[in-house]
Amino acid sequence: MLVKFAHFADVHLGYHKSDALKRLEKYAFTHSIDRCISDNVDFVLMCGDIFHNNIPDMRVQKMAMEQFRRLYDSGIPVYVVYGSHDFSPISNSVIDLFVAAGYMIKPRGVALESGNIGLDFITDPKTGAKIAGLGGLKVGRDRDYYENLERTPLESESGFKIFLFHGGITEMMDTIADDGMPVSLLPKGFAYYAGGHMHEHQNEHFSGYNHVVYPGTLFAGHSSDMENSAKGQRRGFVIVEFDSTVKSIDFIDVPTCDYVLIVVDADMQTSDHVQDEITTKITSISTNDKVVILRIFGELLRGRTTDVDLRAVRQQLLDNGAIDVIIHRREFTSKEYDIRGEPAGTMEEVEIKTFQDNIKQISMKRDHLIGDRGVTLAQSILSSTRIKQPDNETSADYAHRISSDVISRMELDV
Structure with a gap:
């Protein structure tokens, strides 16, 4: 049987x-x-x-x-x-x-x-x-x-x-x-x-x-x-x-929802052109009752990444009935204005990029603190520090618990 x-x-x-x-x-x-x-x-x-x-x-x-x-x-x-x-x-x-x-x-x-x-x-x-x-x-x-x-x-x-x-x-x-x-x-x-x-x-x-x-x-x-x-x-x-x-x-x-993926190549384009392309694409497709993923990549020839009003784009999609809107723009940069650590993409993407950019600049003997393992460890530590303090836990106990968790993750002997 x-x-x-x-x-x-x-x-x-x-x-x-x-x-x-x-x-x-x-x-x-x-x-x-x-x-x-x-x-x-x-x-x-x-x-x-x-x-x-x-x-x-x-x-x-x-x-x-x-x-x-x-x-x-x-x-x-x-x-x-x-x-x-x-x-x-x-x-x-x-x-x-x-x-x-x-x-x-x-x-x-x-x-x-x-x-x-x-x-x-x-x-x-x-x-x-x-x-x-x-x-x-x-x-x-x-x-x-x-x-x-x-x-x-x-x-x-x-x-x-x-x-x-x-x-x-x-x-x-x-x-x-x-x-x-x-x-x-x-x-x-x-x-x-x-x-x-x-x-x-x-x-x-x-x-x-x-x-x-x-x-x-x-x-x-x-x-x-x-x-x-x-x-x-x-x-x-x-x-x-x-x-x-x-x-x-x-x-x-396990079907949960329908999706729409919108991809915009901004390489060698102006910020105005990118804004117009996004507007054209989101008005030409049905996004009602769907999760919309908008991915923008490439380096602008002229204009700043912040000139593209993604907040307005997101609101327009929601007004058109989208379930939610997720914007991936970590690889969206500008020749005119490009500062390391400039917010771009989802919060998780920004965090990963920030960790990658900074970890590769340092030299350590502990392998688990560098490279991809170092980035994963940094994400884990950041996630640990985001744990909310329960109402019935004192501030001192909360601080001790979080610090002990972080120290243990880093394998420090203190």
Whole structure:
């Protein structure tokens, strides 16, 4: 008899700031939980970055609690590992709250006397599937943990085995990033490798590693995700059927909205020409009840980037019925006026560009503080400092918690 499980990753609950996108984020998640219950899946895997922050605001926690309670009441266990966003090195994570409440089950890892890392299997009581995993424990440091993983007990275990992980596999990346790792660092011989971190759905096979699968992000957890959705990239999760081996892997599309992508090449143009081109394009297409992504790139020949009134463009699109408007202009510059750090693009794009421009100018001996890993670490620290102070926490306790988290992320000994 076939049994089945659902595999999610990179849901990034709490990422969106506008009310319209918050509603779509909630719809995508609740619709997916509906599908898991209606399809009678036997269990659910959540492979990191369920939340965009390790302590999201109460609105997000309440909504998530309601949905995981529905799975619990339906007798569907949820097995989870941390991602790089919902993990804190001092263990202040809402994931731990859900585990303590019994709504999630987290595979356990232990430090061995040898200095290696040992992982215990959890056997799902209904299906007999054996589950182990290692989350995205520290920004850019996944390779270190996998290199010290005690592999023999994992590889010699019999039965239908699933390995949960959160990290990029270099063989599955378009470009080789500093935070990726080769598939060979995963333990061999598992029936299914449930991945998270990469936001596009992929299912690959390698020698000794069958079914290395990323479901991709459920809606959006990065500034580029919606643009990729507008280009046709699918969003959703996967449902896997198995007995002693994997029998089928079905990608479940989760449609949330329609998109319009408007691309404007400003290279060697005047600011007036760019303004006119944007106006022509937005008046010639229907944007009603759609999320609009406007991407502007190139270097103006004459005029300043601020001469293009993007605020008015955004308002016109909203007046025409757009659900929301996202403007990407990080690569939009001007010969006439170009200052490093000039605000351009979404807030996340500006932050990344600022970190990239400044980190590459300094020299350090610690690899995790420079390059792509340094940028990712800087983003993580910035995200940590944005966590709001709860009403019942003193200012001193809040400051100590945030500073301890930042110090731990930077691996400082103070």
